[in-house]
Amino acid sequence: MKILHTSDWHIGKTLYNRKRHDEFKAFFSWLLKTIEQEQVDVLLVAGDIFDTSTPGNRAQQIYYRFLHHVAASVCRHVVIIAGNHDSPSFLSAPGELLKTLDVHVIGSISGNPADEVLILRDTEGNTELIVCAVPHLRDRDIRTVEAGESVEDKSRKLIEGIRDHYAEVVNAARQQRAALSPSIPIIAMGHLFVAGGQTIEGDGVRELYIGSLAHIPAGIFPPDIDYLALGHLHVPQRVNNSSVMRYSGSPLPIGFGEANQEKSVCLIEFDQQIPVASPTIRLINIPIFQPLERIKGNWKDIASRISALTAEDSRAWLEIIYEGDEIIPNLQERLQSAIEGSRLEILRIKNSRIISQMQDQIDDSGTLEELSVSEVFEQCLSANAISSEQQTELWHTYRETLASLQEEDTNTE
Template sequence: MKILHTSDWHIGKTLYGRKRYDEFEAFFTWLIETIEQEQVDVLLIAGDIFDTSTPGNRAQQLYYRFLHRVAASTCRHIVIIAGNHDSPSFLSAPRELLSALDVHVTGSLSGNPTDEILVLCDPEGNAELIVCAIPYLRDRDIRTAEAGESMEDKSRKLIEGIRDHYAETVSLARQQRAALSSSIPIIAMGHLFVAGGQTIEGDGVRELYVGSLAHVPAGIFPSDIDYLALGHLHVPQQVNGSSVMRYSGSPLPIGFGEAGQEKSVCLVEFDRQISATSPAVRLINIPIFQPLEHIKGNWQAIADRISVLSAENSSTWLEIIYEGDEMITDLQERLQSAIVGSRLEILRVRNNRIISRILDQIDDGGTLEELSTNEVFEHCLSASTIPAEQRTELWHTYQETLVSLNEEDVRAE
């Protein structure tokens, strides 16, 4: 029996305003081909299917079209749990309809842990796998608030609530297995942050429990789980060094911080002739559908790298971080000239030299984040020594640009 573990698709995610539907579609096509090639029996999707709780029409179309294609493939079962980005009610709404296609969805807790336990059967109707499909556990699901609690109390109760829920659910799964066959594997799914997990700056991973330190210790999971399929962290990794406790990671780089990171899905295989409950786990690398690159340095280093990529006819999306000593006030113009005639696109530019100068002008020791956008623009004008006669026209142009961007956001919604 072969099981494919993936998570954190974030369908609908944009990158600095750039829509990425073509990437998602390419990933789904690759995933279907991989399922067919590997003869996968069960697909596990461990949360954060969508990037927002109100996905757009195109995101939904990609999702449902993919499920339909998987249902027509060699894969017999799909198990989906909600992540912290997902709307539990949205995911669960078509649950009964999807179950007819052997797509099992757990959006939220029902109050009865047995609803999270799925007994999956082979084509002959014999039970072959038990899945504890535990969705993202929200604070209100597992902790009762009390007046006068300290942050440490809240964090402790959250961790205890998560531990107790996994313990109860897996215990019920063991009881079901005993009634069926002791050789049936038990898999648990979850969407949470295990303490010590690796993240990358700018990867979009945010704290699950606001105001708490609830990074869950790896030791809370019952030891007799045969495989733990987790979502939330975007870096593919083992949990506590265990080959059978894993984050599959996100299939696409969510931001430039993940550029160059090897993305993968986990293929989990149970072979009864070797061991019915000790799986072999293999990572399958995901192709890069849209190259991203983060270029950082002085002007010469940036220009040289752009020149190399242009010569390679690369279609990479770029993030440029200028950190040279020279005060360059026409950085955008230089960059656009540098990519003329190439397939390169610059999605973000950060001029740290200008930003440093702006911060030097803030007398009260504040930070850039504390300034309004208008205040930042005023400081930019000052830092760039713009002549007074040009400032009025630049200010009006800036305001017109803001209005235009706001109108585009409204239309996109």
Template sequence: MKILHTSDWHIGKTLYGRKRYNEFEAFLTWLIETIEQEQVDALLIAGDIFDTSTPGNRAQQLYYRFLHRVAASSCRHVVIIAGNHDSPSFLSAPRELLKALDVHVTGSLSGDPADEVLILHNTAGVAELIVCAIPHLRDRDIRLAEAGESMQDKSRKLIEGIRDHYATVINQARLQRAALSPAIPIITMGHLFVAGGQTIEGDGVRELYVGSLAHVPASIFPADMDYLALGHLHVPQCVNDSPVMRYSGSPLPMGFGEAGQEKSICLVEFNHSGSTTPADVRLIRIPVFQPLERIKGNWKEISDRIFRLIAEHSCAWLEIIYEGDELITNLPERLQSTIEDSSLEILRIKNNRIIRQILDQTGEGDTLEELSVHEVFEHCLSAHAIPAEQQAELRLAYQEILTSLNEDDGRAG
């Protein structure tokens, strides 16, 4: 049996104002072709299908057209879980209709962990795969807030809640397998941040819970699981050096920090001996549908690289970071002149020489653009001379508000 594992599509995401629907459409077309070429039996999508909880019409059109095409392919099953960017209610709304296409959606917890255990059957009606489809676990789903609890208490409760939920669902799956056949593989799907996971600057990965409290240890996952299909981190990677515990990564670079990173999906194959033999995992490289490039340096280094790209007939989108000592006040005009009549497009220009000059004059150490929301809050604490004994409490309140905003489901009614 062949299974494809992918995640973090973020359909609808823009890059410095540029819409990327052509890239998303090209990826989904390629994915259908790959499913047919590899004769895939099941497709697992581990969260963050959309970039926002209120996807636009074009994003929805791409999603539903893709599912319709999958239903007509060799793929017998599709399993989708919600990520932290998705609206659980939006994803779940057509779930009964999608079941007719063998598309199984888990948007949120139902109150019964058994609902997250899916038994998938082959064309003869025989069970062939068990999937623990665990969506992104929101803070309010797994922890009861108590007055006066410390950050350490919150962290402990979050980790315990996540661990307990995964253990309960996986145990349910084991019971189901024992009643059917020990040869049936069990795959666990999840959307969360495992401690030690690799991220890249500008990749759009945001904290799931309060601060970084719920970077869960890899030890919450049983060592004997047949395969763990995770979403949330955009860099393809193994968890705890295990070849069968993986983040598939995002199919498209979410920002210029990911420019040049090789993207892939995971092809997982089980032989007929079932789960007694570890899954064979192979990465399938995703083509680059829209090249991105970050160019840094002085004017000569930047212009030389641009001229090389022009000579190669590149159609890349560029981020230019000027770091030279020469003060260039007309940098945007000079750059536009350089790429004139080419297929290159500059989406962002950052003139560090001008920034340094302004900061030297104002005495400030950062610009708002360069700061994360957490750093802005820390600057506010310092600027208003908040006493140290009050800062911890204010940080906690701020982080809880930010988490609540990130987790709000705009589709829930």
């Protein structure tokens, strides 16, 4: 029996206002082909199906079209749980209809742990897998608020609540297995942050609970679990160095911080001839559907890299972080000129030096709220030791820009 573990699709996610529908469609096309090639029996999706709780029509269309196609494939079952980005009610709404396609959706807990235990059967009606489909556990689901609680009290109660919930659900699964056959594997799913998990700056991972509370110790999960399929962290990784406790990671880079990350899905295979044997795990790398690249450095470094990408006929989306000493007032125009005639596209430009210098100057002389717009500009010039000749030109450009903005405000009143 083959099982494919994926998570954190974030359908509908944009990147600096750039829509990514084509990437999502390309991923799902690849995923369908992989399911057919690998003869996958069960697909597990461990949360964050959509990027927001109110996904747009196009995002929904992509999602339901994929489910329609996968239901017609060799895959017998799809199990989906809600993540912290998902609306439990929205995800669960078509649940009864999706069941007819053997798509099982668990958006929230019901109060009865047995409702999160799914018995999956093969084409002959024999039970082949038990899945503990635990959705993202929200604070209100697992913790009773009491007056005067400390931060430590809240964290402890959250962890205890999550531990107890998994114990109850897995115990219900254990009872089902005892009544059916001791050789049936038990898989658990979840969407949470296990302590020690690796993240990347800019990967979009939000804290699930209050502040940085409730990073869950790996030891809370019951030992009866034959494979733990987790979502939330975007970096593919083992949990506590265990081969059978894993984050599959996000299939697409959510931000430029993930641009160089190898994305994958987890293929889990149980040998049904050996009762409850440890599964074989294999990672299948996901192709890059839209290249992303973050370019950092001075102007020479940036121009050189852009030139190399142009020579490669790259179609990458770029994030430019300028860190040079030279003040370049027309940085955006220079960059656009540098990519002209290529298939490159710049989605974001950040001038780190000007920002840091301006902030340092502001910190020395008062808060931003205490300074006028012109005073901020003047301090920016002073902080960067701009020559008097260049200052004259920059002040002229600044005043023209300010006048233009004021004129726009007047016209819209």
